[in-house]
Amino acid sequence: MSRRPKPVAPPGGHDWGGLYEGFTTAFGVPGLVMSGSFIGFGALAASSPFGLDHAILATITIWALPAQVIMVNMLKHGTPLLALALAVSLTSIRLMPMVVSLLPRARMQETPRWAEFLAAHFIAVTVWILAFLNFERIARPRRLPFIIGLGFTLMAGMIVMTAIGYALVHTLPTPAAAGLVFLTPSFFFLSLFAGARRRSDFAAIAAGVILGPIALQLAPGFDLMIAGLVGGTAAWAYGRRHDGAPDDE
Structure with missing residues (x-):
């Protein structure tokens, strides 16, 4: 019984024009859904001991909304830092299979290591869905730049939305903020059927x-x-x- 050969990345480098494709893809329904969710996160963060700078830093470094919400709630209840870090790590590890399933379809033999690490950081639920839905029409050399362009644009937008939500804390009730946060997992579930x-x-x-x-x-x-x-x-x-x-x- 013959074994299937190990996949090898195609020769060549990347076409960084794919950055623009990622940029434009960010401006759609998924981006709007994320915006609502991060407005909700900003409001939740403002109702906790979190400062605006910490909320924005969490969006940049964690880039996983469920883990960010867990961190805010645990801080609100005075959870020890070590337990908080463990909970956030366990919640975020769910993204690893997304990275493992997506990056091999975008890698080229001349892919620089920094680009892979950057793309891996950007891969969360929405980026993963949009990449898989668009990869069929995107040439392989443009795929990694597409991920980076998409991820960077979404992250920049969500930093703004986090700040807006933080400012709206007195006009946005906590149940409404929690409902907005739930938009992203709802979109993810429906997108599974679309893909x-x-x-x-x-x-x-x-x-x-x-x-x-x-x-x-x-x-x-x-x-x-x-x-x-x-x-x-x-x-x-x-x-x-x-x-x-x-x-x-």
Whole structure:
């Protein structure tokens, strides 16, 4: 039985014109959804011991809204710094599979290391979705610049939205701010269906819906990792059997 060859990045460098494609893609419905969510985060941060500078720094360095909200809530309740750092790290580790699944499809043999690290930092839920939805029409040399352009533009916009939300704290009730924060995960869930093409894609969504609540009860804090690993592996096995060979692109 022959083994499949290890994928090798195509020769050549990047076409940095893809930066502009990423910039323009940021101005759409996903960007508007993120804007609402980060306005909510800014308002939540203002109702806690967080200063505006800390809220903006959290947006730049963490760049994962659930982890940012957890950090604000834990600070509000006086959680020790070490426990807070551990909780934020465990919440953010869910992004690692997104990075692992996306960067190999954008890498070239002459990709500079700094560009990979920068793109990896920008890859969060919205960037991951938009990249996968647009990669089919974007030539491979333009993909990494696309991620960087998209991520940089969204981050710059969300810094502004965080500041706006912080300023609106007295006019935006806490329940409304929490509702705005929920916009991004809602958009992510609906976008999964928009990007699904194979039966295994839908199987992965179904597995996540079923296993997520179960894993939350069994292992809080590791629920996303468990549901993703078990459900994703099962969906992958189902896809190997029913969808044929996966796309190598």
